[in-house]
Amino acid sequence: MKLRKVTAATATVFALALTATACGGDDGGDNNSSSGGGGDKIKIGIKYDQPGLGLKTPDGSFTGFDVDVATYVAKELGYKPDQIEWVETKSADRENALARGDVKFIAATYSITDERKEKVDFAGPYLLAHQDLLVKKGSGISEATDLNDKKLCSVTGSTSAQNVKKDFAPDAQLREYGTYSECIAGLQSGSVDALTTDDSILAGFASQEQYKGKFELAGLKLSNENYGVGVKKGDTETVNKINDALEKMVSDKSWEKAVEANFGPAEYKNEPAPQIGNIVK
Missing domain, CATH: 3.40.190.10 (Periplasmic binding protein-like II)
Known part of the structure; x- marks a missing residue:
């Protein structure tokens, strides 16, 4: 395998206190504004315990490829890093967190499967793992x-x-x-x-x-894992916006830089950035 030596330079953001959400449906909550202005916040689900992907560090900051992807997407939706509230979403609770409206979207090694697509919508994929x-x-x-x-x-x-x-x-x-x-x-x-x-x-x-x-x-490919960004079922508008953001992240080379920064020291021979909607079985 080819060794990639790079200096980790992932985006660091800070968790903010929970903000009160307005009563009613999804229209008008702090998670749905795309302007990012007026003190709005966005809640994003990630893992807290996966180095290189989603990790909460001892100083309270967050690092990893999923964090970098989510931060970039949030920027394209109109949010600055200090407007992001990171929410820990463990694997068993991801679908429920979206259904409850706890988060706007989830980037947490979330493999796209037919079973999961019955409960949530996915943008991406943004990484093909094995x-x-x-x-x-x-x-x-x-x-x-x-x-x-x-x-x-x-x-x-x-x-x-x-x-x-x-x-x-x-x-x-x-x-x-x-x-x-x-x-x-x-x-x-x-x-x-x-x-x-x-x-x-x-x-x-x-x-x-x-x-x-x-x-x-070992460099084996024992399965295909298409990581997607999970979104509440039926929220097509957000899915489309996230897909646009992911395409831009690839085209401006930010995706490649994030891969090298987070995985390079482990000799990780990653797949090229996947095309939106292309699920490898």
Whole structure:
């Protein structure tokens, strides 16, 4: 793989206090103004615990590729960084957060699937990721079949490790931990031999300063994960505006810069920016 060495320069924004929303429907709430003026705010859902994608740092700021994408989109909708209120949206609550109106949109490693499209609308995709393996450099693990008799880690509730065992390495020994950080620690100590999930997530963790140069991505494409921006079902106007913003982010090279800044240190060989509406099965 080609090593990309860049200096992380992601946008830093600050969480603001919750603002009172007007009574009634979606028209007139603080999340729906596109002017960004008059003290309006916009609430955006992200992950708080995924380095390189959506991470709340100890000083209270937010970094990552999803944060950069969301900040750019918000700018195109008329909002400055200090008008953004970041809202933690865990995977299990993303659809509910949109339905309740807790956030205007969500950028949080949100894979577009037919099942999810029944509940929410999606702009994008803005990144094509793949299930992959993260291993120690020099481990000799380069294929999923190499995991037979090896210890494979993923987080509790994820289907990634089970898919590897079912389809590629039936003799792999599965280890489920509560967080990806625990899997990374196990990989570093040698208590597990590999970690599997989306390559973008793996690259984000491996890009952390304390892990640079210690791990590598196997470069496998065990699945296609089309990351989209989730929007409340039926809000076509916002979907169209976000799609316009994403296209502009690609054309002015901001997308490429964000990829390099957030994932480059992990030797992440990313796919080109996807075309809007093109879902890779």
